Amino acid sequence: MLVVKRRCQPVNLAILTALNKRMELHHDEKQYLLNLEKGFEGETQFDRLVEQLTCEGLVLNDLLLTINGTTCQIDSLIVTANTLYLYEIKNFEGNFQYKSNQLYTFSGKEINNPLTQLNRTATLMRQLIKQLGTDLELEAAVLFINPSFMLYEAAVDKPYIFPAQLQAHFVKMNRDSLPLSKKHQFLADKLIKLHHKEGVFPHQLPSYAYDNLKKGLTCIHCGSFDLSLTQRKCRCKSCGHVAPIETAFCAQVEECRLLFPELRITKILMHDWCGGALPIRKIAPLLSTNYEKCGDKRGRYYK
């Protein structure tokens, strides 16, 4: 398998993770963060399995496409010689029940049936591949990745792939595979070109302001502010992780840029953002080594 489009951490997940360290999130925002973390974890787990497949195929992860005016998101798409596999990946955990086309937890909470989303995406995708002039069959499935997931009374004719069926599904894909040709590469290139890079949904993010966020240097492993610094290293008192100060500092710069893309990165700003944990004389060389210098000496900032 050749991964032609890798999965990146979703921007809203990165922003919420950074905010969660530096401000108090509401209960529903925390829940949203947990769901994003869980979803991303499930998807990366799936990616690891796909990378082990030996058949010829092109893998495109995390596509955001607008087809005939409607935008859809695809967790994973695998182009093989005869079939285009489209997956909606779910990392649900525990016992669920299938009742009149809906999914319910055992406590009776209704969960959106991922099939609704899948059917909509599959319909759009069929229109697109037709427009692109390919004759590949599209096979779409909701794939439950978590081994603890159990769905009682699921209709057998639904395109679900359960954890216990995953292995057999991949074995079949390996067995049925044929060599790829230029037309497959052409299709993959075309889809990558159509992908929207800016996939953020700002309305799902809490509002935040620079002044209201907690400042400080944080552990790159667990996010704790409780660090002890030596000349070159910082050690986290919460999780014990040790990192070079340079690495920890650059992570703070990236976080600041992510949350406030409009701010210019200066040594004064970074001194403040790190809560004064590092002296300015130490910050200046770290910025010069790792970022591009812009502006003159008086208005120096870094990109």
Ligand SMILES: [Zn+2]
């Ligand atoms: Zn830590």
